[in-house]
């Protein structure tokens with residue numbers, strides 16, 4: 001198989017990249033491990049979509065996100081854009097997202113190849129890819145391209161191609177903990193009064209502090225990846241491990257599902273309103289927050305986030321904050337990884353490297369502001385025809401704690417697709433692409449940067 005532009009991974013970043021490239025008339029193939037699009041939004045049923053919210057009047061992200069939300073709202077999968085962007089997190093129906101995103105991509109002219117895992121690459125020479133190798137029901141196959149976008153979340157393509165990366169924090173290489181979301185339906189929302197919620201939270205907190213439930217919050221779910229009455233999605237679990245290690249990933253799957261069931265069982269037996277509830281969905285893929293950050297021409301840092309730095313080669317805006325889930329996977333007194341963490345267990349970071357940790361009082365970009373994602377963060381050092389998009393861009397452990405959310409990943413992917421398309425049209429290496437041209441096309445496609 002071949003296409004001018006091959007995008008690997010159909011998550012928030014990959015969908016956006018394939019869509020924007022196809023919209024400029026490019027020949028695009030989107031390769032995905034599962035049989036549907038959405039990435040963490042569908043395989044991890046995480047939500048709502050975060051990172052677009054600047055204020056009630058102005059979103060920080062437009063472009064692909066806006067088109068996707070409009071398409072999804074047409075089939076009852078979320079609110080329409082005019083209302084949705086005013087919410088801090090955009091709630092959506094993760095099942096309908098599979099349908100709406102696929103339709104949007106097919107209409108734009110994107111070709112899809114599902115059930116295909118990228119397992120290696122073929123190179124012409126260092127820095128230049130000839131093809132990605134995929135493993136699927138046909139066996140091992142090569143997918144040739146002129147430009148490649150790595151939107152696998154983990155930077156698999158860049159890794160197989162031998163580009164440099166970092167993983168986790170510099171002191172011990174530990175990444176943010178994994179986690180998962182599950183959904184409970186059949187909840188009697190009327191019975192779930194303020195009082196019932198207060199009592200439930202108290203009980204959950206006792207269960208957590210006694211170690212009987214491994215939960216990092218006492219939330220009673222939200223309308224994150226569901227908008228259905230009587231259904232809520234729950235994001236309460238953690239597991240420490242490396243999301244690029246199959247053995248650790250397997251352990252994560254088992255542990256997270258078991259913890260999810262325990263939480264459900266507890267809620268059903270102890271909380272008013274949950275008496276007739278049932279698990280309506282488990283995650284399909286454990287939620288992975290952080291793995292490889294591919295070393296690019298520029299690396300975003302904590303200071304870029306906190307100062308709301310803007311760059312001339314800005315291709316996306318990020319408004320999100322440095323949200324680091326305890327890399328040890330702890331759940332008691334360890335909500336955020338920061339200087340002020342109150343864990344009573346030994347922590348090498350608090351003991352030896354406290355200065356490195358962000359302070360819980362300084363995690364956000366300036367109020368009502370955003371920081372730039374520079375185009376250079378998407379270009380691996382020495383790369384000629386590979387672009388990275390989504391959570392694996394060049395950012396340090398702290399900055400990626402902000403850039404990893406879905407709206408931001410979509411905005412990054414949107415620009416990546418345009419960069420790839422210009423590179424193919426003008427026969428450029430990716431670092432030669434004019435960022436001004438990328439910005440012009442982003443504007444035509446309602447992207448914000």
Ligand SMILES: Cc1cc2nc3c(=O)[nH]c(=O)nc-3n(C[C@H](O)[C@H](O)[C@H](O)COP(=O)(O)OP(=O)(O)OC[C@H]3O[C@@H](n4cnc5c(N)ncnc54)[C@H](O)[C@@H]3O)c2cc1C
Pocket residue numbers: 008009010011012013014031032033034037038039040041043044046047048049050051116117118119151152153154156178179180181224235286287288289389390391392404405406407409
């Ligand atoms: C527990 C948890 C809760 C979260 N909550 C939220 C939230 O509420 N709101 C929010 O906005 N963000 C949330 N996030 C963050 C967000 O979901 C991710 O960071 C974001 O989805 C990353 O987008 P991406 O496109 O880079 O990667 P992904 O969403 O991971 O998509 C990558 C895609 O590539 C595919 N793929 C991977 N490897 C291969 C391969 N080798 N071959 C072929 N295909 C491959 C995957 O199947 C997937 O479809 C959460 C994350 C976690 C883990």
